[in-house]
Amino acid sequence: MVRQSNYQKIYDVVRQIPRGKVATYGQVAQLAGLGGHARMVGYALHNLPENSGIPWQRVINAKGQISFPPDSAHWNLQRALLEAEGIRFDEDDKISLACYRWEV
DNA sequence: CTCGTGACGGTAT
DNA sequence: TATACCGCCACGA
Numbered sequence: 715m716v717r718q719s720n721y722q723k724i725y726d727v728v729r730q731i732p733r734g735k736v737a738t739y740g741q742v743a744q745l746a747g748l749g750g751h752a753r754m755v756g757y758a759l760h761n762l763p764e765n766s767g768i769p770w771q772r773v774i775n776a777k778g779q780i781s782f783p784p785d786s787a788h789w790n791l792q793r794a795l796l797e798a799e800g801i802r803f804d805e806d807d808k809i810s811l812a813c814y815r816w817e818v
Numbered sequence: 819c820t821c822g823t824g825a826c827g828g829t830a831t
Numbered sequence: 832t833a834t835a836c837c838g839c840c841a842c843g844a
Contacts, residue, residue, distance in 0.1 A: 720841090739826055754840055756825035761842090773825075781825040788825080 720748060724758040731772040734800045735816035736809055738776045756781065771795040778808040 723746040731737050737745075739752035748754055752775075759770045771792045775781045782789035784807075793803065801809055 740828095743826085748840090750827065751839055752826040753824065753838095754826090757841060758825090760825055762825095770825080775825075776827060792825095 720746065720754060721758040721761070723747060724755050725762070725766075725768050728759070728768050728770060728773055731769055732816055733769075734813070736772045736774050736796065736801060736813045737816060738774060738778075738814060739781075740776055741814065742773055752776075772799075774809060778804075778811065778814070780807065 724742060727742050727745045728737075739755045740750060743750060743752045743755045746755070755773070759768070759773060762768055762770055780789050780792050782792065793807075796809070797803065801813060803809060
């Protein structure tokens with residue numbers, strides 16, 4: 715067996731997120747077999763370089779919002795990327811729950 | 819080897 | 832219904 719690192723598994727799951735959809739850290743963690751350890755997902759993505767080809771922008775927190783602090787460069791970047799993919803943001807910067815539903 | 823922090827989630831108050 | 836706190840694993844110093 716491959717005994718792939720959990721990080722690799724996370725990246726694989728994130729890569730499966732279709733364009734125009736998003737997933738929560740908990741969802742990714744569960745699909746990656748990590749159970750409910752969403753923090754690890756965040757850590758993995760934090761270690762992720764921008765040119766790795768991973769759609770990290772499609773991963774958000776359970777509140778349906780971007781986990782970055784507002785006014786942050788990363789926050790604006792992620793929001794711009796999601797909007798460019800057709801993701802609609804609520805007035806509270808929340809994403810429609812329908813976008814969480816994605817299947818491979 | 820030990821301590822503290824972190825792109826979070828769930829439960830309790 | 833909203834806010835606060837704790838717990839989990841991994842990694843850096």
